Structure formats: structure tokens, C-alpha cells
Amino acid sequence: MNEVLKVEGLSAGYGPLRVIHDLDLVVNPGERVGIVGLNGHGKTTLFYAIAGLTGWQRGSILLTGKQIGRTRSQGPGRYTHQIVRQGLAIMPQGDEIFQGLTVEEHLDSGAFTPDAWRTRKERKERVLDIFEPLRKLMRMPVGRLSGGERRMVSIGRGLMTDAKLYLADEPSLGLAPKIGMAVMEALLAINLKDSAMLIAEQNVALLEGKVDRVIGMHAGKLKGEASSSFRLSGNR
Amino acid sequence: MDIAFIFVNAITVAAIYGLIAVAVSITWSSLGLINLAYGFIYSFAGYSAWLVATYVARQYLDPALHPFVIAATGILAGALGGILVCLVVFIPLHDKPAFTSRGMIATLAISLIGSQLLLMAFGPTAKSLPELFGRWRVKFMDITLTADKIGIVVCSALMLAVVVMWMRSSRRGLEIRAMMMNPHAASIVGIGIRRTGIYVMALTGAMAGLAAVLLSQTYFISPFSGLTPLIKGVSIALCGGLGSIQGAVIAAILLGLVEALTNKFMGGQYVLMTQFLFIILVLIVRPRGISGLLDKAREQ
Numbered sequence: 464m465n466e467v468l469k470v471e472g473l474s475a476g477y478g479p480l481r482v483i484h485d486l487d488l489v490v491n492p493g494e495r496v497g498i499v500g501l502n503g504h505g506k507t508t509l510f511y512a513i514a515g516l517t518g519w520q521r522g523s524i525l526l527t528g529k530q531i532g533r534t535r536s537q538g539p540g541r542y543t544h545q546i547v548r549q550g551l552a553i554m555p556q557g558d559e560i561f562q563g564l565t566v567e568e569h570l571d572s573g574a575f576t577p578d579a580w581r582t583r584k585e586r587k588e589r590v591l592d593i594f595e596p597l598r599k600l601m602r603m604p605v606g607r608l609s610g611g612e613r614r615m616v617s618i619g620r621g622l623m624t625d626a627k628l629y630l631a632d633e634p635s636l637g638l639a640p641k642i643g644m645a646v647m648e649a650l651l652a653i654n655l656k657d658s659a660m661l662i663a664e665q666n667v668a669l670l671e672g673k674v675d676r677v678i679g680m681h682a683g684k685l686k687g688e689a690s691s692s693f694r695l696s697g698n699r
Numbered sequence: 700m701d702i703a704f705i706f707v708n709a710i711t712v713a714a715i716y717g718l719i720a721v722a723v724s725i726t727w728s729s730l731g732l733i734n735l736a737y738g739f740i741y742s743f744a745g746y747s748a749w750l751v752a753t754y755v756a757r758q759y760l761d762p763a764l765h766p767f768v769i770a771a772t773g774i775l776a777g778a779l780g781g782i783l784v785c786l787v788v789f790i791p792l793h794d795k796p797a798f799t800s801r802g803m804i805a806t807l808a809i810s811l812i813g814s815q816l817l818l819m820a821f822g823p824t825a826k827s828l829p830e831l832f833g834r835w836r837v838k839f840m841d842i843t844l845t846a847d848k849i850g851i852v853v854c855s856a857l858m859l860a861v862v863v864m865w866m867r868s869s870r871r872g873l874e875i876r877a878m879m880m881n882p883h884a885a886s887i888v889g890i891g892i893r894r895t896g897i898y899v900m901a902l903t904g905a906m907a908g909l910a911a912v913l914l915s916q917t918y919f920i921s922p923f924s925g926l927t928p929l930i931k932g933v934s935i936a937l938c939g940g941l942g943s944i945q946g947a948v949i950a951a952i953l954l955g956l957v958e959a960l961t962n963k964f965m966g967g968q969y970v971l972m973t974q975f976l977f978i979i980l981v982l983i984v985r986p987r988g989i990s991g992l993l994d995k996a997r998e999q
Contacts, residue, residue, distance in 0.1 A: 543886040553887045561880040572877050575889035
């Protein structure tokens, strides 16, 4: 009963296209779960479905016991802000950022709960401790940052509230390997306490041995599962 | 002397239409709605101010307070009208297909229906507001500045400054700016489209309401008096690059200049013609408006 996330029979898609097929997933408190799969197999759509951002969806999604999924066919994003406010931190893939806002305003926008807004100064400090390079960029519009810095901003924004579930969508995508590694390190360094984290990733090597579980995703379904001690076959 | 006079007139006109243009621009970029109901909001605010001026202020209030009460009524009524449009059009329609064109048609319908209702309620006789700024005048170099011109420019500049400051410093302003830049990402950080919609429409409605009170210093209030400001506001916003505040201000000043020059050299009946010619020329040279490149604004 105290799972952070419990997904049952989730299907989701856009218009006539069905991307996720009857998917079940359970994530327990304190867990870091890696979701691995190729492009176009539904990792991002799974995250979007949890946030209510897909075109349509059906099936049950329980976030700490509260129903946030429902059958809906209305436009995307109608309930997203309510779902997000129940304790979801989304660190989206790519450039889901506000081009003209400065880094500081960006982090502020992430502190959307009343409590987080009141303590946003300390929270910003904490984020800056993790992402040291952002400290001198606070007054820079995000549109002028490099890819790695943007990713740090978008992850930092997700860390501004106390979420129950963190969704990190391909944190290393499009980054130089070294920066991608650093970003991943930062994600793994977050103290989860009783919250949980889902990381979607194509590069399995980055997750290897660092997350509690790795689940494969193929053609809109979760396939196969490996525990924390998994090793890539044929690797060293 | 002549040039300075033309310039003063241009700035006065620009100040009023600029307010509506900025309102159109903000609504478009944050909500994706081209609000054509400002015509109604404008007349609504004008009539509310007139009601308060004749039935409340004149009987019960100290004359010194009148300008403030009337201006505040216009602003409040405008904000109320904006919220009404938001509730009737934006909230039911915003996630339906083809929202842009539907929203335009629905707001235009509100504008027409609202104006007809005002016509039924108040009749076709135009009303006029008392003078808000008095009758004094200032000689500056060799131009005479009348009180209403100074008052109009100062009030709208003040309103614009307050709006921009509020958008820059407050939390709601941050939310609105976030939505202007990326509505999708905004919902990810817990910004509700519908709630922000109400703030945006109240704010922009208040701007239209103030414009109504200010313009009533020059023109009369009638059920359809909002039409010209609406057309000018929308076209200035288009010319400046929809979604850009700087662009709208620059375009308002340029079009004010065109209007003043036309008034001076050709006559008032040609104003709309020269203005639209000017807008067409600008859009041929810069299809995304004057500040289409300065600002990253919503494109669809």
C-alpha cells in the first residue's frame, strides 16, 4: 500500500496512435529505477502519461495511493499542474525550458508549492551546491546556455520542490560523455529518503550498478528486469 | 513648433492604443488567444465609469476624489470584463481543437453581443465623462501641453510600468512569463493554464479599462466606441510582432506618428488608410513584426 508509484493497465498515446500498451509498474520508496529502451519505444510517453501530458490515456496510476491517472481523451496538460502539485518532479528531455527567463527565475519557477516558495533561497543554495557551474550564470537567460548547463537547470528546477517521485527523462541525452556522466552523478547523489526516482536512459552503461533496478522498455511494454548487481554481458 | 505639436499628439495617441496593443500581445503570447472582446471590455469599462461618475461620485464624493474613483472604476470594470471573457471563452475552449480560430470567433461574438446589450441598456446617445485632469496647461518651450494630454501619457506610462514591474518581480508575473515562453513546460512546473488565464485576462482587461477612461477625455463613450481602439490595438500588436511588449510599444509610437502626420497633412478621414498601409509595409519588410526577432514569442 505504501508504494510511491503504482501503475496498472496503463495505455496512452496521441490521437490514433497507441504508444503504451497495458503497462504495469510498481516503484517503492527509496528506489532508483532505470528504464532502458530505444528511441520511440515509449519511455518519454510513459513519463508524459504519468504527468497527464499525453493526448489520451486510460488505466490506473496511483501516486502514493492517490489516483492521478484516469481515462481521459481531452487535450494534453489539462490536469498536469494538479498532478505535479501532488508531488511529481519532472526533469524533461531536451529543451523544455523558458528561453528568456534567467537561471535564477527558472529555479524559482520550480518552487511552486507554498512551502518551497517560502524557502526558495535555501533550496537554490542546495541546488547550486550540486551544480556548482550554475552559480555564476544565475543572471543569464537560459536560452544562451550550453546544452549541459540547460540540463543542469532543468534538473535543478526539478529539485526545487520536495517531490515524492522524480522523473528524469534521458538526463545524458545530447551531452558530451563527461558532462552526461556528471549530470548522472548529481542525480544519483540526491538523497531520496522515502521518495523515488525513475530515470529513462538509452545508455545502459551509465546506469550500470548505480540504480536499484533496471527495466527494459520495448514497443510500449516493460520487458525484463535486472537488479542492482547487473552487469552488461560481454563487458569487462 | 509644428513638428513638436505633431509629436505630442502622436505620443498621446500612442499611449492609449499602446495600452490595448500590449494587452492584446500579452494575451496572445501567454494564452494563445487573440482577444477581440477588448472592444466590449472597453465600452463596458467606459459605461461603468460613467455610471459611477454620474450616480455615485457626483452625489456622495468630494470632487477632489472624482478622478481617482472614476479611473479606479474603469480599471476594475475592465478587469471584471476580462475575467468574464476568460470564464466564457478561454476556460471552456482552451484545450479544444482549433482553439486559435474558435477563440477569435468567440471573443468577437462577445464583443458584438456585449455592445448590443450596452446599446439596449443605455441607448444610442453617447455619454461623456467629466474631465479627469482639470483644465490647466503648461508652456514648454513654445508648445502648449494641455492637462489631458499630459495626464493621458503619464497614466498609461504608469500603468505600463506597473504591469511590466509586476510581471518582472511577482510570482504570478513569473508564471505568466513562463507561460508566454513555453506553455508546455509551464504545466510541468505546476502552472495551471486556467488559473493563469484568469490573472492574464484580468490584468489585460484592466489595461483596456484604463484606456477607455483615458480616451473618454477626447472621445465620447458609446456602445460601439470600443471598435476603433480594438482595431488599432490589434493592428499595432500585429505590427509590433504579436507577443512582444517592446514591439507593441515601438509600433504604437510609430503608428501614433503616422496618425498625427496624416491628421495634419491629409485630414482625419485618411488615418485608418495610412495606418494600414504603414502596417502592410512593415509586415512586407518584416513578416513577424517590428520586434519579431528581438523576442522569442509564440508562433502558433
